[in-house]
Amino acid sequence: MKRKRVLIVVQNLPVPLDRRVWLEATTLTRSGYLVTVICPKGRGGKYGASRETIEGVEIFRYAAPPEAEGVAGYVFEFAYCWLMTAALSVRAALARGFDVVHACNPPETYFALALVYRLFGKKFLFDHHDLSPEMYLAKGGRRGGLLHRALLLLERLTFRTADVVIATNESHREIAIRRGGVDPERVFVVRSGPDLDRLRQVPPEPLLRDGCRYLVCYLGEMCPQDGVDLLLEAARVFVAEMGRRDTKFVIIGGGPALDGLRRMKTSMGLDDRVEFTGRISDHDLCRYLSVADVCVDPDPYTEWSDQSTMNKIVEYMAFGRPIVAFNLKENRFSARDAAVYAAPNDVREFASLIAMLLDDEVRRNEMGGTGRQRVVAELSWEHSRPCLLAAYGRIAGRG
Secondary structure, eight states, X not given: OOOOEEEEEOOSSOTTTSHHHHHXXXXXXXXXXXXXXXXXXXXXXXXXXXXXXXXXXXXXXXXXXXXXXXXXXXXXXXXXXXXXXXXXXXXXXXXXXXXXXXXXXXXXXXXXXXXXXXXXXXXXXXXXXXXXXXXXXXXXXXXXXXXXXXXXXXXXXXXXXXXEEEESSHHHHHHHHHTTOOOGGGEEEOOOOOOTTTSOOOOOOGGGGTTOSEEEEEESOOOGGGOHHHHHHXXXXXXXXXXXXXXXXXXXXXXXXHHHHHHHHHHTTOTTTEEEEESOOHHHHHHHHHHOSEEEEOOOOOHHHHTOOOHHHHHHHHTTOOEEEEXXXXXXXXXXXXXXXXXXXXXXXXXXXXXXXXXXXXXXXXXXXXXXXXXXXXXXXXXXXXXXXXXXXXXXXXX
C-alpha cells in the first residue's frame, strides 16, 4: 500500500525546536505517514542545515527573515516566508511528494498555497496554533483598524479553505466554529501536551540555585505580549520591597524581546538575582525544571492570552512543579490546583504568591504531585496522539 504523504508548513520556529510541530511530525511518521516539513532556519547558527532528515522526517529550511518591526516589517516577513515556502514546496513535491498540506499559523497566509495544490488533488489541514487577530491586539494593535480587519479576513479565508481544522483547546475550537464557520465535525482538539519520554525528571542539582536557597524558573518564548517584563517587575518587588535575597530567578528561552529584557533586568539592579539563559538543550531544561522550587507564567490578561493554552504550564506540571500564574481561563483549565493565581497583571500579588509557596514546602509538594498526576492521566502528548490521527482519518475520508 502506498504510504500517505504529508507536507507540514511552519513559519514561527524552526523544527525540531517547535515542540508541537515536532511531536506531530514524529507521531505521523511512526503511524506510517511520510512527512516533510518546511520551516525557517534557526538564529545564531542553530538548526541551520538547508535540508536534513531527522527520525524519518525530511526537513527543508530557508534563511530566516530579519526580526519584523512595524507593519511594513511584518508584511515583508509574511511575503518573504510565503515565497520561500512556495519554492521549497516544489522541491518537496519532487522529492517525496505529498497528499496533504498541513499549515500551522501564524500567519494565516498558507491557505493560498493550499488552494494552488488543491488543483492537483491535495487536501488542506489547518493547525490553529494562535489567535492572530487577538495576538495583534495584545501587541498594541488597534481593534477595527485596517490590519486587524485584514487578519480577521485571512483567518476566515483559512478556515473556509481547510478540509479539517485542528485546534489547541476548546476556546480555539469554538472560534473556528463561531467565527470561522467551520462544521463542528471537521474541528478536532489536539492539545500541545508534553512528551513524557523526552521531558523526564533528573536528580536535582542544588548548584543550579547559584548559592541561593530557592530557584524560580520561567520557560518560554519572549515576545512583547508574553509578560516577562511583568515577571521582572515582580522579581523587583520580591527582592527590593519584600527584602528576599534567598532566591534565584532563571528565565529560559529566546525571542525578539530578549535583549531589551536583559537591559531592563540590569536597570532594575537584578543582575545578581535574575539570569537569562537563552535557548538551552532539552537536557539542560530538564536539569533546571528538576531542581526548581516554583515555576511561573507571567502572561498578562489579554483576549489572546485568556483563550490560549500556554505550553509552559503543562511542561511545569510534567516535572511536578507548583506554579504561579495570572488568573486566565485556559491557565485554570490546564493547571487547576497545580497553580495559584494572581489577579491579572498584579505584579505585587504575583510576587507575594511566589513568596508564599517558597515558604510552604508541604503545599508545594501537594500542588506538584497534583499537576504531575493530571499530566500523566489527561494532558500528556500520549492523550493527543489519537486526536491527531482522528483528524487525519477524517481528511483521508473526505472526497
